[in-house]
Amino acid sequence: MIRATAIFGGLLAIALPLSLLAGRVWLDPATTPNAALILAELRLPRALLAIVVGAGLGASGAAMQGYLRNPLADPGLFGIAPGAALGAVAALWFGYAAAPFLLPTFALLGAAGAMALLAAIAGRTGGIALFTLAGLMVASLAGALTALAISMAPNAFAMSEIVMWLNGALTDRSWREVWLAAPVVSVGVVLLWRAGRALDALTLGDAVARSLGIDTSRLLWLLIMGVGLTVGASVAVAGIIGFVGLIVPHLVRPLTDRRPSQLIVPSALAGALLVLVADSAVRVLPLVTELRLGIALSLLGAPFFLWLLVRMRRGLA
Numbered sequence: 001m002i003r004a005t006a007i008f009g010g011l012l013a014i015a016l017p018l019s020l021l022a023g024r025v026w027l028d029p030a031t032t033p034n035a036a037l038i039l040a041e042l043r044l045p046r047a048l049l050a051i052v053v054g055a056g057l058g059a060s061g062a063a064m065q066g067y068l069r070n071p072l073a074d075p076g077l078f079g080i081a082p083g084a085a086l087g088a089v090a091a092l093w094f095g096y097a098a099a100p101f102l103l104p105t106f107a108l109l110g111a112a113g114a115m116a117l118l119a120a121i122a123g124r125t126g127g128i129a130l131f132t133l134a135g136l137m138v139a140s141l142a143g144a145l146t147a148l149a150i151s152m153a154p155n156a157f158a159m160s161e162i163v164m165w166l167n168g169a170l171t172d173r174s175w176r177e178v179w180l181a182a183p184v185v186s187v188g189v190v191l192l193w194r195a196g197r198a199l200d201a202l203t204l205g206d207a208v209a210r211s212l213g214i215d216t217s218r219l220l221w222l223l224i225m226g227v228g229l230t231v232g233a234s235v236a237v238a239g240i241i242g243f244v245g246l247i248v249p250h251l252v253r254p255l256t257d258r259r260p261s262q263l264i265v266p267s268a269l270a271g272a273l274l275v276l277v278a279d280s281a282v283r284v285l286p287l288v289t290e291l292r293l294g295i296a297l298s299l300l301g302a303p304f305f306l307w308l309l310v311r312m313r314r315g316l317a
Contacts, residue, residue: 004255004266012051012273019047019280024290045175050279051272052178053170053238056185056230058271059264061245062252063192066199066260067223068128072308074246075231078131079138081242083114084235085166086142089149092162104180104236111232114138119224128206131220168239168294170279177237188229189268195222196261203260241294243301244271250308 020043021027027043029035060075067073075081087110088103096102121134146166153159198219201209206216234241248271249263256262275293278300282291 004252004262005269007255008252008266008269008273012269012276015273015276015280016047016051019050019276020044022280023283026284041174045178046170046173046279047276049170049173049178049181049237050276052182052185053234053241054244054271054273054275055268056181056188056234056271057241057244057275058248059189059192059268060227060230061247061271062249062260062263062267063195063199063223063226064245065249066263067195067202067219068132069203071250072246072305072312074243075227076240076242076245077139078135078227079114079118079142080111080228080231081235081240082139082142082146083117084108084111084232085240086110086146086149087113088165088236088239089146089162092158092165093149093153095158101176101180104177104233107236108184108232110142111228111235114142115224115228115232119221122220164292165239166294167292168241168297169290169292170238171290173237181233181237184229184233188226188231188233189264191222191226191229193261193264195219195226196259196264198222199260239294241275241297243297243304244274247301247304248274250304 020039021029023043025032027035027038029039032038057075061073064075064078065071065073084107088107090110091103091106096106117138118131118134121137122131150159150162153162198209198214198216201212201214202216202219204212209216248267251274252263252266252270256266275297278296279293282293282296285291
């Protein structure tokens with residue numbers, strides 16, 4: 001873990017100052033007018049928010065893959081991200097998004113509702129199969145309600161705002177979103193880190209984990225709370241940004257001993273690096289309008305997912 005943490009921490013330290021200079025107009029602190037104001041009020045909060053969002057998604061992806069013992073697991077598949085998106089869509093649908101903090105508050109409430117429903121269905125038994133099926137059911141229900149809200153949007157403007165927000169982006173974000181997301185994501189990452197020892201034991205099987213004194217129900221609650229806080233806060237401030245939780249653990253795993261507990265912190269750093277670099281890239285692309293971050297990461301993540309499937313198929317052949 002120390003090696004992976006040092007590598008991705010060092011790369012993040014290099015990428016952060018470079019991201020502050022990148023944009024449609026490259027910033028030269030010595031010659032650009034109002035450079036200090038642009039850095040402090042526009043680019044720095046956006047870069048820090050990219051780090052916060054990426055860290056939460058990376059850590060949650062590592063934890064979910066460790067819990068399900070499935071390298072194709074992604075936290076977005078288990079209902080919390082769609083639940084948060086549904087809450088944000090409700091704010092946009094009813095016209096509350098213009099008020100400060102209301103849209104992210106609705107998104108966090110949607111994530112909390114998804115967490116509560118997931119815990120009510122699977123929280124007592126702690127079974128992996130039931131948890132997976134419950135998550136897919138919550139995701140399907142939230143997705144259907146979101147599609148219903150889009151189809152019944154009160155006007156074309158509201159529909160456009162909903163669709164654009166669901167694509168995920170860090171455009172026009174400010175310190176307000178940073179102060180909202182950073183504490184919530186930090187608590188979520190700590191909860192996931194605390195679950196690391198239990199996840200290590202779970203790799204040996206449920207029976208062995210219980211014989212080692214692991215409370216699988218408590219572990220499930222830790223994961224629901226940790227993933228709920230990290231993913232919910234990320235969706236609340238940035239919209240749907242997929243594939244980070246899937247890609248990052250695969251980049252980190254070869255640099256560790258592959259135990260889940262050794263993946264969570266490096267995956268948080270690698271996730272922060274991935275989202276920061278991707279957000280910098282979409283700012284410098286020579287397009288008429290800025291490419292949405294969620295679309296860019298999906299264009300990157302879909303081929304990566306296909307590559308994983310092909311590799312697994314060859315391994316089984």
